[in-house]
Amino acid sequence: MSAVNIGEILKNLWAGSGYSMIHWQQVIMIVIACGLLFLGIAKKFEPLLLVGIAFGMLLTNLPGLNVESAALFHSEWWTGEAAVANGVDYVNILQHGGLLDVLYIGVKTGLYPCLIFIGVGAMTDFGPMLANPKSLILGAAAQLGIYMALILAISVRFTGEVAASVAIIGGADGPTAIFVTKELAPERLGAIAIAAYSYMALIPLIQPPIMRALTTKKERMIKMDQLRTVSKKEKIIFPIAVTIITCVLLPSVAPLLGCLMFGNLLKECGVTERLSDTAQNALMNIVTLFLGISVGATAQFETFLTFDTLMIVGLGLLAFCFSTAGGVLMGKLMCFITKGKINPLIGAAGVSAVPMAARVAHNEGKKWNPDNYLLMHAMGPNVAGVIGSAVAAGFLLALF
Amino acid sequence: MIELIAANTKFTVPQGLLLALVGFLLVICVLFVLMGFIYLLSFIVRLIENKRKASTETGKTEEKGSAGAPALAPGSSGAVKLNNVDERTAAMIMAIVADEMQTPLNELKFISIKDVTEEAK
Incomplete structure (x- = not known):
């Protein structure tokens, strides 16, 4: 038996450990991931997704875990030249891929965003929108940010695909942003998902100053009439009709909108309570878990620590601001046309972010008139915004 | 697409x-x-x-x-108007009239039964 060379063993252990191959950029990524974990856990910024995204980001940037044999995620298999030219080799991924590679299949195929939309649909009550169909106009106006960001992203020389992916952040809809980006600019998925979810969490800080700047005190104090009761029949027919009308016009929107409406039909039809319950809870939670960690894994230092990421974060913020402004300005116009029957604050809820944006509009209205209950009125544009951003996504996907 | x-x-x-x-x-x-x-x-x-x-x-x-x-009994012609006559007396009068006329009670139609004693006085 040969003598045990402790020195050699320790040397090999050191050479095989991640500490020997650490890169300064990985240190930065680990700090960013820890920062996002802090925001998710301590500040409760969209914790259900941000914690998963940050942890995926942490795992994928740990030194030693990014070498070929031990890698949890191989970005080159998804966005490398071979993948772009010949398509993703799923057999290779299933045979030799890391854990996060396997989980990422659900993102790349669009499975997770669509399953999340089933859950979102099962949790959404379209009643306030059906009671006040004019709120659809507010939901449409609040998509302004998507198109303003598209122009700005094009003007800073992003390609059409990246510009479209950045622009969709303005829809304030995480699954939609992921669905568009995985298709058009998968190499930017990490940055775009983090920007989208971070800004959604920051809505209570981003929106109120814009709402106050664009409205008068008198407008903010407007009390709106009580909404009519919506019959069960209307609630059942609506998801079926929207699917037919919208998906025939824009087939590219069918996976998202179809799933949203399917989830809503499960809730409203009254005969699939078990399925509705599963979509709202178990399914939603499981998919959120996989989605967060696998999206976070795409944020590797090679693609994340670039000037483009800063541009994406900046443009995303502008997109949110423009969307809020678009909704509020349309609210002002409708307030003027209806001779003061619509409180323009509810226009800000037209950015999707259900129900956070509606709550912000309600709280803002209550600040100026304590007897004002805008929540149900704001839920109309809020759910209309989900449809609006899905339609916008369908247009961008059809275009590029 | x-x-x-x-x-x-x-x-x-x-x-x-x-x-x-x-x-x-x-x-x-x-x-x-x-x-x-x-x-x-x-x-x-x-x-x-x-x-x-x-x-x-x-x-x-x-x-x-x-x-x-009120639901009508089979063959009935409706209610009888009673003036200062209690139901028991009215039923007795109707039974006596039917007996005197040799006609079944359900073939007779009483419109009203009125106490005329007071008027006679």
């Missing part, structure tokens, strides 16, 4: 403006169509429900009307 624009195209700002304008108008148009559809849907549903409500109310009124009048 049909690809309308070549991959990795870089656009000029006016081209970007045009794309944004078309996209924004499309969203507005789709949501306008949905708004119109919702108005139509609620109009039709309310129309059907109002009709149903009206027919249900008519049915209820008819039921109420028939429930208001």
